[in-house]
Amino acid sequence: MTTPALVPESSSRSAHRGDYARLLRRISEAGLMDRRPVYYAVRLSLVGVAFVAGWVAFVQIGDSWWTLLVAGFMAVAFAQVALVMHDVAHRQVFRLRKPTELVGRLVGNAGIGLGYGWWQDKHTRHHANPNHEELDPDVAPDILVWSQKQATSSRGLPRLIGRAQAYLFFPLLLLEGLNLHVAGVRALKDRSVKHRGWEGALLFGHFAVYLTALFAVLPADKALAFFAVHQGLFGLYMGCIFAPNHKGMPTLTGDDRPDYLRRQVLTSRNVRGGALTDFALGGLNYQIEHHLFPSMPTPNLRHARLIVLDYCNEIGVPYHETGLIASYREALRHMHHVGAPLRSPDRHSDAEVPQHNR
Numbered sequence: 181m182t183t184p185a186l187v188p189e190s191s192s193r194s195a196h197r198g199d200y201a202r203l204l205r206r207i208s209e210a211g212l213m214d215r216r217p218v219y220y221a222v223r224l225s226l227v228g229v230a231f232v233a234g235w236v237a238f239v240q241i242g243d244s245w246w247t248l249l250v251a252g253f254m255a256v257a258f259a260q261v262a263l264v265m266h267d268v269a270h271r272q273v274f275r276l277r278k279p280t281e282l283v284g285r286l287v288g289n290a291g292i293g294l295g296y297g298w299w300q301d302k303h304t305r306h307h308a309n310p311n312h313e314e315l316d317p318d319v320a321p322d323i324l325v326w327s328q329k330q331a332t333s334s335r336g337l338p339r340l341i342g343r344a345q346a347y348l349f350f351p352l353l354l355l356e357g358l359n360l361h362v363a364g365v366r367a368l369k370d371r372s373v374k375h376r377g378w379e380g381a382l383l384f385g386h387f388a389v390y391l392t393a394l395f396a397v398l399p400a401d402k403a404l405a406f407f408a409v410h411q412g413l414f415g416l417y418m419g420c421i422f423a424p425n426h427k428g429m430p431t432l433t434g435d436d437r438p439d440y441l442r443r444q445v446l447t448s449r450n451v452r453g454g455a456l457t458d459f460a461l462g463g464l465n466y467q468i469e470h471h472l473f474p475s476m477p478t479p480n481l482r483h484a485r486l487i488v489l490d491y492c493n494e495i496g497v498p499y500h501e502t503g504l505i506a507s508y509r510e511a512l513r514h515m516h517h518v519g520a521p522l523r524s525p526d527r528h529s530d531a532e533v534p535q536h537n538r
Contacts, residue, residue, distance in 0.1 A: 199441045203441065207487060212473075212480040214477075216477040231257045231258075238393070243398060245402065248405060251405075251413070255413035261288075261291050262294060265294065265296065265299075269296070269299070272478065289383045291386070293390065295365070297367065298373060306318045310426055310447040323337060323341060324338070324341065328521050332521050345516075353419035353420070356415030357411040368383075421460075424461075424467075424504065425448060425467040426448060428511040428513065429446070432447070444471035445492060449500050449510070450467055451502065452502065463478035465504075468501075469488055
């Protein structure tokens, strides 16, 4: 298994300058950049109903261990709200900035305790430079490492976890929900975050109402169990949504900067599936199309896929898609290889990490 080159050595960004423009023209002529107001009206309504229904069920069931089933349902509802926030932030729902930011903060900060300003900044940088080790915050070394270079330079907990991170990945996702909450709060110290006062008020308002509701309706033991199940499954679900998108795909370093089309296609992975996969992953299983056209409404992505696939074949750009289970297998295989120098440091070098099978 070898790493595919991102671009041929003889190529340059200028040589491919018109490739994306031609693809965009085909997509626009097919009407796939057009707004889908009815779709989003229905989707936002259904997600809102599910969110409210979860809290009503929580109150109605009350002091019973059956409430843990509600916790599981609410984990899914919270993740679906996060997916709605994602689409709103990408201007898929509203054209104007003010309604976009208003709804984004209401559903993100107030609704599920996820800092909209922090997330939008982080996600924008990810889209600009996906899988670039120095520029994409999603592959910055933290608890996990994403390249052998990061692994060999890691210290402390990341170095310890890195040895077995492929085996620990899914268990660690149980903490991702808490990590998202904490990251939003920590970002409030950053003066570059816009409207920090509103961001903080809505975030802490969510936490206060959420915790008050838990301990007002449930005794302490059940409240803590609800919290653990709800936040754990929320984090696990969120991680399972985003892990297939880029983990295990080629990475960039330093001055590696292919043209926009290749930078997005070659670092992204699509996940095949039907309506259930589309729902579960919020349409982000069409990750290649989403990265090429971030403001394209989610329901149009599956239609864009055929156009993008044909065009990539036409210009000789590898287009990778696989099944859901296979996507996790590729990501875990990559993570296991990345940790190899930490398991046997004397027998491994900083060689480029093998990626997925083409």
